[in-house]
Amino acid sequence: MNSEQIMSESAILCVDDEVVILDSLKEQLKRKFGDRFIYEVAESADEAWEVIEELQQDEIQVIAIVSDWLMPGIKGDEFLIQIHQRFPQLITVMLTGQADEEAIERAKKQANLHACLHKPWTEQELTQIITSALD
């Protein structure tokens, strides 16, 4: 196994309740990182857990999660805190359409939030955040 193959067994997961956002994020990541990662999307936190579960079964490790903040059910910061508790190594990024400073602070402290992306984000912001997290 070469290193390229090891890398392709890692996934980046995007979570947002808006399909258009998921499509856009995935395409941006795919265009930037190509086959380096597997890209998965989930429309809710619950679905995200399912995806993580499935990937684990396939022995694919989720290395980063980009999660929206305002979603049905659970808010992004709480979701990322739960993720961090189970997967401390996982890189957490929050995507938000509104700056809820308290939530960002909470995520920084309790979910080791790597970065917060504000909608409308740019492709450069997104890919830089991922790149900087992986280096």
Added chain:
Amino acid sequence: MNNYQPPIPPPPIPEKVAIEQIKVAATIIEKIRCSQDIQTIFTSTTQEMRRVLKCDRLLIYQFNDDWSGQVLAESVGAGWSSLLVERNNYEVLGNGHVQQDRCLLRDWSKGASGDILQQDSFLQSTQGGKYAHGQKFTAVEDIYTKGFPDCYLQALEQYQAKAYLLVPVFQEQKLWGLLGAYQNQSTRIWSDSEIELMRQIATHLAVALQQAEYINQLKLQTRSLEITLKELKLAQQQLIQQEKLAALGQLVAGVAHEINTPLGAIQASAGNNNKALIAAIAELPKLSEFLNSAEKVLFFKLIEESMSSKPIFSSSEKRPLKRQISDRLKEYQIDNARNIADLLIDIGVIKEIDSYLLLLQHEKVSWILELAYNLTRLLSNNKTILTSVEKASKVVFALKNYARFDASEEKRLAQVQDGLETVLEIYHNQLKQNIEVIRHYQDVPEIRCYPDELIQVWTNLIHNGIQAMKQGGTLTLTTALENEGIKVEVVDSGSGIPVQVKDKIFEAFFTTKPTGEGSGLGLHISKKIVDKHNGTITVSSQPGNTRFSVWLPLSNEQ
């Protein structure tokens, strides 16, 4: 100055004169009763009284608070100077009069033999002297026989008087002024009936003064009430506006998300399209180089299928599909099956994978799928841009509808459902969290209404519903025809309104929300707005079912 003339003896009072006096008294009293204007009463009283008493001057004199005073009304015989005119024409002279009046008044207050050399403060300390303490009148038949000092005589000469009769006029307990009759031509002995007439009239003047005072107070009160009412209306407007702004403030954050989300999608899609187009243009010329004609036909069939396929799968539907395709590809020994499956799904190819084997097993499979991906993403990204623009404008439109509040808005035909939808759009973000919205809209006609104000009603009801269901629940909106009107119901499955507060919820400033979350005006304003539409608003509540019913009449011509 001292050219003494014997006083006119009191004329025998023939019956005719007595009757005349009674008649005049009746006339004056009638005028006092009928007129509300105190100056008219004064003027006619002085005229009538001078006529019946046949004196040279009759005046009404008012004290100021410092016991100085002025002539308010005067009737004076031909040839005698008018104190009123003089005073009004010559300010300086007028002041002189005040001084002399004081001299004069000191004496009046003490009666005919009064000590007129008292200090100026005398009337103040005695508060009107003898008149205030019961003296009913002062009758002086000859000013030169009373031993008046020069000061006072000068004052009287100013009045050109040789004899006078003074009676006090009281307003409640306070000595208000004097009614004075003066004989200038000669001295005069005042008869009892004349004195009695003067006293009677003074009493009636006092009543008239009291009435005038009441009217004046009433006018002042009315004026002050009018001002208060204006201020209250203004305050109400401001409160409505504040309530609206507070609600808007809470919404702004949610609305920012609502607009930034489509903006994010637009920005990303446009960027992705740039890359797709550049890549596609660069790679397209190689098509003939890499693919034979059969492969090319298949390639464009794939593009065709992708572009015509419309199914929008959710991510949870895509995943099993992707697994299926990936497994199938593995059966064909195709490498990188997972990524290819993912790419195929993104391209929009989800069925009959086998028909594309020629391409999938091609040595340039990555290149082929990438070109297909770039070409097809152009279209889907454009679709994303269009729907996102539509979404953002919908939010802006709803916001504009919501924020507009024109107090001078005129009634117009509108569909109540549109208003409900505007509010649902505004609260979309809060609702999508964990609240299911059920719409039972009947086909109801438009009604003449104030649409913007009704939006405020729906906002309050829906907002309250959302707040009552923080743990999630169901919001049911119903519109239906009922009793020549439209019934709108907003039902939430929240904890309900406690019985003890149910009766208070429409009261102004009543709130169960923590400070800062609600002004306690929402439902009060809602009720006002519904009242304005001649409608009704009622509430029934039990845990798990709180129902606000608004009924609005179909024809509403007021």
